[in-house]
Amino acid sequence: xxxxxxxxxxxxxxxxxxxxxxxxxxxxxxxxxxxxxxxxxxxxxxxxxxxxxxxxxxxxxxxxxxxxxxxxxxxxxxxxxxxxxxxxxxxxxxxxxxxxxxxxxxxxxxxxxxxxxxxxxxxxxxxxxxxxxxxxxxxxxxxxxxxxxxxxxxxxxxxxxxxxxxxxxxxxxxxxxxxxxxxxxxxxxxxxxxxxxxxxxxxxxxxxxxxxxxxxxxxxxxxxxxxxxxxxxxxxxxxxxxxxxxxxxxxxxxxxxxxxxxxxxxxxxxxxxxxxx
Numbered sequence: 526x527x528x529x530x531x532x533x534x535x536x537x538x539x540x541x542x543x544x545x546x547x548x549x550x551x552x553x554x555x556x557x558x559x560x561x562x563x564x565x566x567x568x569x570x571x572x573x574x575x576x577x578x579x580x581x582x583x584x585x586x587x588x589x590x591x592x593x594x595x596x597x598x599x600x601x602x603x604x605x606x607x608x609x610x611x612x613x614x615x616x617x618x619x620x621x622x623x624x625x626x627x628x629x630x631x632x633x634x635x636x637x638x639x640x641x642x643x644x645x646x647x648x649x650x651x652x653x654x655x656x657x658x659x660x661x662x663x664x665x666x667x668x669x670x671x672x673x674x675x676x677x678x679x680x681x682x683x684x685x686x687x688x689x690x691x692x693x694x695x696x697x698x699x700x701x702x703x704x705x706x707x708x709x710x711x712x713x714x715x716x717x718x719x720x721x722x723x724x725x726x727x728x729x730x731x732x733x734x735x736x737x738x739x740x741x742x743x744x745x746x747x748x749x750x751x752x753x754x755x756x757x758x759x760x761x762x763x764x765x766x767x768x769x770x771x772x773x774x775x776x777x778x779x780x781x782x783x784x785x786x787x788x789x790x791x792x793x794x795x796x797x798x799x800x801x802x
Contacts, residue, residue, distance in 0.1 A: 554568055598686070599627070601626055601630065613653075614640065625683065625686045626651045627650045629651055634649070650678075652685065656687075658685075658689065660689040663717075664716065664717050664785055664789070665715035666681055666691050666718075667695070667718060667719070668695045668697070668721040669696075669699070669726075669727075673745050676721045676776050677693060680779070681778075686782075687783075689782075712735060713736060717788055718736060718740045719782070721743045721781075722744065723747025723752060723755060724757075726744050726757070729762045729767070732767075733765060733767025733769070734767045741773060741781045742765075742770050743778060743780075744775050745758065754775070
């Protein structure tokens with residue numbers, strides 16, 4: 526069954542960052558029924574998939590974009606390769622936007638690539654149908670150490686899935702602050718910053734004290750015994766004296782990217798409303 530989309534109606538490619546694409550899809554569907562170009566029974570079948578679809582042990586959320594402006598992503602751990610294939614097939618077959626799977630295993634990666642072709646990859650994440658970049662601001666992902674780079678990579682690919690291109694700075698932790706000072710202009714020019722750090726997580730406080738822009742801190746499982754597998758960095762970031770720093774879970778580069786996407790989408794919505802006023 527061909528899925529009705531705005532892209533097909535307009536003859537263009539859909540953009541995931543368009544917060545109204547699903548609303549417009551509904552309008553087009555209603556207009557199609559009204560004009561007689563779409564049969565009522567066909568419209569019912571299409572609408573059945575709108576909230577979610579049952580795929581084995583998974584209820585795939587097709588309604589998330591309408592609610593949040595971002596479709597469902599797939600978390601790899603705990604799923605079999607076969608389950609991953611079923612879920613991704615559902616998302617690819619019944620949607621036009623990007624499909625992102627995070628933290629895949631080698632077996633999951635092989636199964637998904639065999640089923641759907643080569644994806645853009647980073648730190649176990651796989652992305653199909655990368656959208657056009659729409660965010661024209663300056664998003665920055667910065668890490669304390671080289672060991673934090675896998676989380677940086679996960680964050681940047683997740684941002685790409687949201688249509689956001691980010692700059693990156695790596696290995697500028699507090700053990701050598703002169704390295705950070707060498708990039709201070711780049712830090713101060715950023716509109717939103719993700720700070721990825723393990724050990725004691727101090728870099729988040731430093732960046733939060735320098736920049737007045739939104740800062741999202743990501744603690745990582747990097748460090749020696751008293752690092753407690755990222756818990757020390759997590760608690761230190763929560764206890765920062767740099768007011769307003771947001772903290773996500775340990776190694777959660779994907780979550781940090783989603784926080785950035787919420788921020789910039791909200792700013793975009795406010796700017797659009799201001800222009801219309």
